[in-house]
Amino acid sequence: MRSLKTLKLVLISMLTIVMIAGCSSASKQEWAYIHEPGVTILSLSDNGKAEYKGVKYTYTLENDYLTLTDKNGNELGMRFVPDDDRMLLYETAVYQYTGEGQANGLIGFWQEVDGNLSFEFTDKGTFREDYYSPGYYVVDEEKGMIQLIYNDMYPDTFIYYHLDGNTLTVEYPWPVVPTEK
Numbered sequence: 363m364r365s366l367k368t369l370k371l372v373l374i375s376m377l378t379i380v381m382i383a384g385c386s387s388a389s390k391q392e393w394a395y396i397h398e399p400g401v402t403i404l405s406l407s408d409n410g411k412a413e414y415k416g417v418k419y420t421y422t423l424e425n426d427y428l429t430l431t432d433k434n435g436n437e438l439g440m441r442f443v444p445d446d447d448r449m450l451l452y453e454t455a456v457y458q459y460t461g462e463g464q465a466n467g468l469i470g471f472w473q474e475v476d477g478n479l480s481f482e483f484t485d486k487g488t489f490r491e492d493y494y495s496p497g498y499y500v501v502d503e504e505k506g507m508i509q510l511i512y513n514d515m516y517p518d519t520f521i522y523y524h525l526d527g528n529t530l531t532v533e534y535p536w537p538v539v540p541t542e543k
Contacts, residue, residue: 392541396448399542404451414438441522441533450535452522455479459528468501468508468523472530481530 388409392402405413412421412430419430419438428442428451441452455477461470468483482490489499489510497512510519522533 393449393451393538394541396537396539399539402541404538441535443535445535445537448537448539451538452533452535455532455534457481457530457532459530465525465528468525468530481532 388407390405390407393404394401403415410420412419414430419432422429426443428440430438443450456475457472458475459465459470460473469485472481479492487498490496495515497510500509506522508521508523524531
């Protein structure tokens with residue numbers, strides 16, 4: 363009789379563990395660039411785990427700011443802001459001044475440190491992005507923002523920037539949508 367009670371307790375315990383494990387599976391939000399809606403670039407699970415461009419992280423999301431922390435404790439922070447039926451993920455890029463002479467604020471040519479992207483800002487209020495996309499720009503130094511007004515190519519874009527000598531750090535908004543399955 364005692365072994366029957368013990369068997370029942372073991373079975374009930376195992377069933378409870380299985381139910382808890384099944385109920386605790388984390389739900390996940392998957393995000394893709396709007397121009398590649400079937401390719402996930404960011405996934406956020408409600409258990410605090412994330413994956414961004416193939417790298418695993420833990421994350422926090424507070425006040426529209428996403429902080430990803432890798433296994434070594436290194437942090438990557440990005441604005442993650444609602445925008446109608448999508449989100450804007452502000453990815454950071456670092457540029458070096460490669461124009462002639464010394465940098466004069468934003469004026470001049472800026473080349474991305476680890477890539478092929480570029481910005482060229484003139485003293486006439488015009489810009490060219492990536493050697494091709496032209497337009498006008500307006501700087502809001504107090505907010506640390508630049509409004510890029512493209513010539514018929516793209517909608518106006520607001521980027522955050524920080525200037526430190528010959529280094530320009532830009533937070534550029536990329537529209538992301540839920541990944542299409």
